[in-house]
Structures are given as structure tokens and as C-alpha cells.
Amino acid sequence: MGTRLEGKPVVQFLRDDLKQRVGKLAEKGIIPTVLIIRVGEREDDVSYERGILKNCELLEIKSKVLQLPIEIALDRLVEIIEAANRDIDVHGIMIFRPLPAHLDPEVLSKTISPEKDIDCMSPVNLEKVFEGNANGFAPCTPKAVIELLKYYNIPLKGANVVVAGRSLVVGKPLAMLLLDENATVTICHSRTKEMTEITANADIVVAAIGKAKFMSEKYFKPESIVVDVGINDAGDGKICGDVDFGSVFDKVTAITPAVGGIGTITTTILLSHVVIACEELTKD
Numbered sequence: 632m633g634t635r636l637e638g639k640p641v642v643q644f645l646r647d648d649l650k651q652r653v654g655k656l657a658e659k660g661i662i663p664t665v666l667i668i669r670v671g672e673r674e675d676d677v678s679y680e681r682g683i684l685k686n687c688e689l690l691e692i693k694s695k696v697l698q699l700p701i702e703i704a705l706d707r708l709v710e711i712i713e714a715a716n717r718d719i720d721v722h723g724i725m726i727f728r729p730l731p732a733h734l735d736p737e738v739l740s741k742t743i744s745p746e747k748d749i750d751c752m753s754p755v756n757l758e759k760v761f762e763g764n765a766n767g768f769a770p771c772t773p774k775a776v777i778e779l780l781k782y783y784n785i786p787l788k789g790a791n792v793v794v795a796g797r798s799l800v801v802g803k804p805l806a807m808l809l810l811d812e813n814a815t816v817t818i819c820h821s822r823t824k825e826m827t828e829i830t831a832n833a834d835i836v837v838a839a840i841g842k843a844k845f846m847s848e849k850y851f852k853p854e855s856i857v858v859d860v861g862i863n864d865a866g867d868g869k870i871c872g873d874v875d876f877g878s879v880f881d882k883v884t885a886i887t888p889a890v891g892g893i894g895t896i897t898t899t900i901l902l903s904h905v906v907i908a909c910e911e912l913t914k915d
Contacts, residue, residue, distance in 0.1 A: 633879075633880045633881055633882070633883050633884060633885055633886050634884065634885040634886075635880075635885075635886065635887070635888055636779060636783055636856075636858070636885050636886065636887045636888075636892065637887075637888070637891055637892070637895075638775075638779065638887070638891055638892050638893060638894070638895030638896045639891065639895060640782065641775075641778055641779050641782045641895075641896050642895055642896055642899050644782055645778065645896070645899045645900070645903060646689065646690065646899060649690050649899070649902065649903055649906055650690060650691075652906050652910070653690055653691050653692065653906060656906075656909060656910070656913070657691070659913070661909065661913050662691070662692070662693045663692045663693065663722050663723070663905050663906050663908075663909035664692070664693040664694070664695065664720055664721050664722050664723070664905075664909070665683075665687065665692060665693070665694050665695070665721075665722065665723040665724070665725060665749065665902070665905045666695045666697060666715050666718075666721045666723070666724050666725070667680060667683060667684075667694060667695065667696045667697065667725045667727075668697045668699065668708075668711065668712070668715075668724065668725065668726045668727070669696065669697070669698050669699065669727045670699045670700075670701060670703060670708070670727065670730055670731060670734065671699075671700070671701035671731065672701075673727070676727040679727070679898075680696065680727070682898050683725070683898055683901065683902070684696070686898050686899060686902055687902065690902055690906075692902055692905055692906070695721070697711065699711075701731055702731075703734075705733065705734050705735060705738060705739075708734060708739065709738065709739070709742050712724065712726075712739065712742045712743055713742060715744075715747070716742075716743070716744040716747060719912075721747065722747060722905055722908045722909035722912055722913075723747055723749035723904060723905035723908045723909070724743055724744070724747045724748065724749065725749055725750050725901065726739065726743070726750070726752060728752070739752070740752045740753055740754055741753070741754065745767065745768075746908060746911065746912060747908055747912075748768055749768055749901055749904035749905055749908060750768070750770070750771060750901060750904075751767075751768050751769055751770040751771070751804070755767070756768045756769070757770075757799070757804070760804045760807050760808065761803075761804075761807050763807065763810070763811050765811075768904045768907075768908075769804055769808060770800055770801065770804050771897045771898075771900040771901050771904075772800065772801050772805075772860060772893065772897050773801055773804045773805035773808050774808065774900045775893050775896035775897045775900050776805055776808075776837060776858055776860065776893060777805075777808050777809070777812065778896060778900065779858065779887065779892075779893065779896060780835070780856075780858070783885070785835065785856055785885075787809065787812035787813065787814045787835075788812065788813040788814070789813065789814070789815065790814045790815065790834045790835055791814075791815050791817075791832065791833050791834045791835070792809050792814045792815065792816050792817070792833060792834065792835040792836075792837065793816075793817045793818075793819055793829055793830045793833040793835070793836045793837070794806050794809070794816060794817070794818050794819070794837045794839065795819045795820070795826070795830065795836065795837065795838050795839060795840050795846070795873070796818075796819075796820065796837075796838070796839030796840050796841065796860070797818050797820045798839065798841075801839040801860055802818060802820075802839050803818070805837060805839070806818050814835075817829060817833070821840070826850070827849050827850050830846070830850045830851065830855075831849070831850060831851060831852050831855075832852070833855065834854070834855070834856065835855070835856045835857075835858065836850065836851060836855055836856070836857050836858070837858045837860060838857065838858070838859045838860060838861055838872065838873035838874050839860040839861065839873065840861065840873045841861060841863070841873065842861070842863070842873060843861070843863035843864065843865060843866070843871050843872075843873070844863075844865075844871055844872070844873070844874065844875040844876075845861075845873050845874070845875075846873055846874045846875065846879070847875050847878055847879065848875075848878050848879050848882045848883075850874075851879060851882060851883050852883075853882065853883065853884065854883075854884050855883040855884060856883070856884055856885050856886075857874060857879065857883050857885070857886040857887070858886075858887050858892075858893065859872035859873055859874040859876070859886065859887050859888070859889055859892060859893070860872075860873065860893050861873030861874070861889065862889065862894055863889075870889055870890050871889050872887075872888075872889030872892075874886065874889075876888060876889060
């Protein structure tokens with residue numbers, strides 16, 4: 632029988648640390664503040680926003696929400712971001728993506744201040760991830776994977792890790808973060824030949840393919856540690872991961888659930904970036 636690697640205790644561990652750090656800032660009269668910029672009313676964005684605001688309240692982080700019309704001009708959005716960059720009372724900026732087609736993401740990513748870019752939108756922060764430079768903000772989901780593995784004392788040094796997925800949001804940056812932990816990393820993708828043989832030889836497999844229940848028990852060995860990053864529509868109104876949890880759970884050593892796993896941790900990682908940004912921007 633496998634072990635469920637739940638996200639909740641990881642979140643609590645991270646929150647305990649963040650509350651202490653927020654308290655120290657409060658002693659100096661400083662309140663970490665995040666500006667959330669949302670264009671339009673995408674259901675996923677609104678739902679994620681609610682989660683961020685709830686967590687802000689728990690951690691005593693101040694939040695400001697700027698809801699913008701979907702037809703906003705690129706120049707106007709650039710002006711708004713530049714104003715937030717200059718605002719000394721804003722420590723982190725979060726812009727929901729994807730954006731409408733007329734809003735050039737390359738222009739916006741180069742506009743946001745790297746020091747306030749808590750969601751790794753800026754190419755400067757992404758470059759730091761690939762350089763192994765910890766003085767930036769990595770994408771939240773890859774960082775959540777690392778925090779979960781560390782919390783459960785799963786050894787990374789020398790571990791054979793397969794990352795299934797090569798996106799710039801999860802797969803590639805996660806591979807870099809794992810290399811920073813001295814893991815041996817292989818990236819697989821949709822064109823990889825004999826993927827089952829590669830993953831079945833790994834100590835840790837991270838599924839970030841983006842396809843519902845794509846990976847069955849044949850992709851793993853009994854000793855496998857499986858981290859499922861996928862969040863997909865199962866077709867019955869429920870959420871499922873990239874791994875077929877039902878068939879895999881009792882065939883591996885440990886696995887994260889699709890609901891209550893990595894996704895639970897990402898919002899706390901985002902807000903930890905707000906606190907870090909605040910500490911850096913306000914230090915003597």
C-alpha cells in the first residue's frame with residue numbers, strides 16, 4: 632500500500648515560518664503587500680484569486696486587487712505595471728495569465744520589476760533559475776514540488792529523477808531546481824521513445840504532462856516516489872491528475888493526490904515570495 636504525500640502539512644510548515652517573518656516585519660511597521668492584477672473574468676483566475684486572498688488573510692499579508700476590463704489597451708496595462716513597480720508600498724505583483732491575445736506577454740514580462748515578480752513572469756527571474764541563482768523567484772509549482780520532497784525527507788542528492796513534461800512553467804524550471812539539489816535529472820516529453828522504461832527506472836517521477844490519467848502503473852516500479860503536478864478535468868465533473876491515481880496508489884511507495892497535493896502548496900509559495908520581496912525591498 633502506497634503512502635499519500637499530502638500537501639496540507641507542507642503548507643502548515645511553511646505558514647508557521649511565514650507568520651514569524653511577517654511578525655518581525657510588523658514590529659518595524661511594515662506590512663507585506665501584494666498587488667493582484669486580473670484582466671477579465673476567467674473562472675480559473677477568479678477561483679485562484681479567492682484562494683490567494685484567503686491565504687493573505689491567514690498570513691496577515693495585505694492584498695490589493697486591480698480588476699481590469701478585457702479590452703484594456705496594452706499601453707495602459709504597461710502604465711499600470713510601471714506604477715506598481717514604483718510604488719514602495721507594493722512588494723509583490725501577480726498578473727493572472729493567460730492574458731487576452733492583444734496583450735503581448737513578452738512586453739509585459741519585460742515591464743514587471745524582477746524584484747516584485749513573485750510569479751516568475753520576468754525573463755530575468757527565469758534566467759536566474761537556469762543559472763542556478765537563488766536570488767530570484769522561481770515558478771511556484773516547481774518550487775512547491777521541491778518543498779514537498781524536502782518536507783517528507785525524500786533524498787534528492789544523487790537521486791535519479793524523471794520529469795515528464797518540458798514546459799517553461801513546470802518541467803524545465805523544475806529540472807533546474809532538482810539539479811541545484813544534486814539530483815540526476817532526465818526530462819521526458821510527448822516524443823520520448825520508450826518512456827515507460829525510463830520512468831520505471833527512476834527513484835522519483837514528476838508527472839507534468841497535462842493529460843488526464845496519462846501515466847498508469849506500467850510507468851513505475853514499487854519503490855517509485857510519484858509527484859503528480861497535473862490538474863485535469865476527469866470528464867465527470869471531478870479533477871484528476873496526470874497519473875491514474877486509483878491504479879497506481881498501491882503499486883508505488885508514495886504518491887501525491889491530484890486534489891490536496893502540489894496544488895495546495897503553490898499559493899503559499901506565491902505568498903512566501905511576497906514576504907521575501909518585502910524583506911529585500913525594506914531591509915536597511
